[in-house]
Each structure stands twice: as C-alpha cells, then as structure tokens.
Amino acid sequence: MKIVGRNRWYVALLLATATIAHAQSGGSAATTANVSAPVAAASPVNAKAQRAANRQLAKNVRQALSRTKTLNIVNVTVRAKQGVVTLQGSMPDNNQIEQAAKVASAVSGVASVRNDLTTIRQAQ
Incomplete structure (x- = not known):
C-alpha cells in the first residue's frame, strides 16, 4: 500500500500518537487491561x-x-x-x-x- 502526499502526514501523526499513548500506559497491553478491569464483587x-x-x-x-x-x-x-x-x-x-x-x-x-x-x- 502506497501512502501519498498529505496522507503520509496523517499516518505519521497516528503512529506517533499511538506510540506516546502506549508508552504512557506502561508499555504493555496486559497492564492496561488489569487497570481497567471492572470490580465484579460490588455489582448489585x-x-x-x-x-x-x-x-x-x-x-x-x-x-x-x-x-x-x-x-x-x-x-x-x-x-x-x-x-x-x-x-x-x-x-x-x-x-x-x-x-x-x-x-x-x-x-x-x-x-x-x-x-x-x-x-x-x-x-x-
């Protein structure tokens, strides 16, 4: 797939944003999943x-x-x-x-x- 012209900047911006978000979350998907897991014990x-x-x-x-x-x-x-x-x-x-x-x-x-x-x- 060839990225042409202005689309190249959008792709670069998306990759940069994803990399920063990944780095801020601790760098692992498992860490993110554990932090956001709901607590079932308190459910009605x-x-x-x-x-x-x-x-x-x-x-x-x-x-x-x-x-x-x-x-x-x-x-x-x-x-x-x-x-x-x-x-x-x-x-x-x-x-x-x-x-x-x-x-x-x-x-x-x-x-x-x-x-x-x-x-x-x-x-x-």
Whole structure:
C-alpha cells in the first residue's frame, strides 16, 4: 500500500500518537487491561444473590433445628451471613443450647456458628 502526499502526514501523526499513548500506559497491553478491569464483587446482582443465599442458609438451619424433637426453638432466631450462622434467643436449658449449636453446624453450607442463646428460668 502506497501512502501519498498529505496522507503520509496523517499516518505519521497516528503512529506517533499511538506510540506516546502506549508508552504512557506502561508499555504493555496486559497492564492496561488489569487497570481497567471492572470490580465484579460490588455489582448489585452479586449482592442480591448473596442475600438470597443467606436467607436460604438460615431457612435450612431453622428446618434442621425444628426437626430435632428434643429442642424447644420457639424463642430462637437464626441469621446467616456468608456461611456464619448466628443463633439468638433463649432456650430452657444449657443442654438444648449446646445441641442447637451442634445441629446448626452440621447443616451444609455453615462455616461457623455464633451461639448467642441464653437460658430462661421456668416458673415452678
């Protein structure tokens, strides 16, 4: 391809501009790609999916607790956030509190259990 007359200057200007831009970006296309890569963790879609996963995990733990016949879970609240399950509320005795923590930790997807359950004194 032959560049004639004034077009030669345009080509030279384009090449010079491209060379300067390349030099200012660090000289490599990989560097430029890494700098401009979007952050996916902050997207609303991922946040929505995480909230749904948290709700499902809390539901699974509540179901496991309710299936355990020796537990009285009337006053128990279950919360989940990224695999960490928090048990809050009150139970009749320490044995049930310990058992509830064991049952919760056995549920698939539970990374750890924070047991904030307390005992309630029953009127005699």
